[in-house]
Amino acid sequence: MNCQWREKVGPYVDGELEPSVQQAVADHLQSCADCSAAAAEQQEIKKAVRVAGKRFSAPPELYASVRKQIHPGGNVWPWWKFSAIAAALIVVAALSFAWFTRARTENAVVAQLIDQHVTMLASANPVDVISSNKHVVKPWFQGKLSFTFNPPELAADSPFTLLGGKLVYTQHYPGAELVYQVRQHKISVFIFQARDVRGEPSATDQTFTVKGWQQGGLQYYVVTDAAREDADRLAAIFKDANQQ
Numbered sequence: 001m002n003c004q005w006r007e008k009v010g011p012y013v014d015g016e017l018e019p020s021v022q023q024a025v026a027d028h029l030q031s032c033a034d035c036s037a038a039a040a041e042q043q044e045i046k047k048a049v050r051v052a053g054k055r056f057s058a059p060p061e062l063y064a065s066v067r068k069q070i071h072p073g074g075n076v077w078p079w080w081k082f083s084a085i086a087a088a089l090i091v092v093a094a095l096s097f098a099w100f101t102r103a104r105t106e107n108a109v110v111a112q113l114i115d116q117h118v119t120m121l122a123s124a125n126p127v128d129v130i131s132s133n134k135h136v137v138k139p140w141f142q143g144k145l146s147f148t149f150n151p152p153e154l155a156a157d158s159p160f161t162l163l164g165g166k167l168v169y170t171q172h173y174p175g176a177e178l179v180y181q182v183r184q185h186k187i188s189v190f191i192f193q194a195r196d197v198r199g200e201p202s203a204t205d206q207t208f209t210v211k212g213w214q215q216g217g218l219q220y221y222v223v224t225d226a227a228r229e230d231a232d233r234l235a236a237i238f239k240d241a242n243q244q
Contacts, residue, residue, distance in 0.1 A: 005035050013042040013118060015207035022207060022225065023184060029122045039122035043115055110210050112170045117188040117208065117223040120166075120179060126186075127164030127179050137165045141176050149191050149218060151178060152241035159183065160234055171196070180234060185226035187234055194219040211235050215242055 005028050011017050012025040029036045120126045129140040134151035142148070144167050154160055161181040168177045168190065175192035194214045209231045211222040220238060222231045 003032055003034055005032065006038065009035050009038045010042055013039055013122075017207075019207070019225070026121045026186075026225075027184075030124065033124060036122050036124055040119060043119050043122075109170060113188075113190055113210060113221050113223050114208050116168050116170070116177060116190070117186075120177065120188060121186060126166075127177075128166040130164040132162045132164075134162060137162065137178065140165065141167070145174055145176060147191075147193055147218060149176065150241050152237045154237075158237075159230070160187070160237070182224075182226050182230050182234075185224060185230070187222060187224040187226060187230065189234065189238065190221040190223065192219045193217070213239070215239060218242075 005025060008017065008021070008025050009029075012022060012029075015022070017025065025035075029039055129137055131137050134153065138149075138151055151162065154162065159182050163179045163181055163186070165176055165178045168175050170190070170192065173192055173196035175190055175196075178189040178191070180187040180189065194217050196219075208223060208225050209228050211231045213220050213235065220235070222235050222238075224231050
């Protein structure tokens with residue numbers, strides 16, 4: 001692969017580039033099949049590493065630290081001291097595990113959504129149904145999802161343009177991804193059954209903003225590298241369109 005952009009694909013997928021360079025690489029991926037394939041491959045590697053990371057095991061240093069507290073200097077403590085320490089460790093471990101499990105689940109949802117968004121940006125065919133007409137995009141999901149939603153009717157002077165939609169899966173549950181354009185940026189709006197997917201209501205890193213909310217039994221997420229104000233504005237438009 002001789003494309004001069006190839007060395008930027010890895011940092012792009014990891015969100016390590018400056019915003020202007022990040023956008024330039026995203027634009028390049030739309031027209032370069034080789035770099036687009038490399039980005040998709042990088043995403044699969046990240047997913048595999050994330051799955052492997054879920055198999056948590058305590059490091060040897062933890063065992064050594066616990067043993068040192070129980071038997072300092074090699075001496076055996078009275079049984080009641082051992083029991084107290086053991087009970088305390090069990091409580092700490094239980095609380096830590098509960099926090100770790102919840103945080104890992106919530107972070108996994110956000111990470112998967114960002115992966116989906118980046119994959120869309122890197123794809124030569126980012127959507128399965130191409131249309132700016134919500135009356136074309138919405139019916140396309142009928143029979144593919146067990147729920148329905150209402151894409152907003154955008155005003156003539158709206159900065160947002162609907163590009164289309166596709167079927168996606170997060171935590172093995174199906175959902176919809178609607179893709180919008182705002183100036184030179186793209187925004188993904190993900191929609192799932194609220195009972196199927198639960199994640200952080202919002203998160204922000206150096207590259208992407210994730211905004212989530214529940215409404216009418218559905219879970220919505222907005223993911224974008226555009227300005228936070230754009231994410232908030234599109235979220236407000238969706239909330240208004242889906243009021244019961």
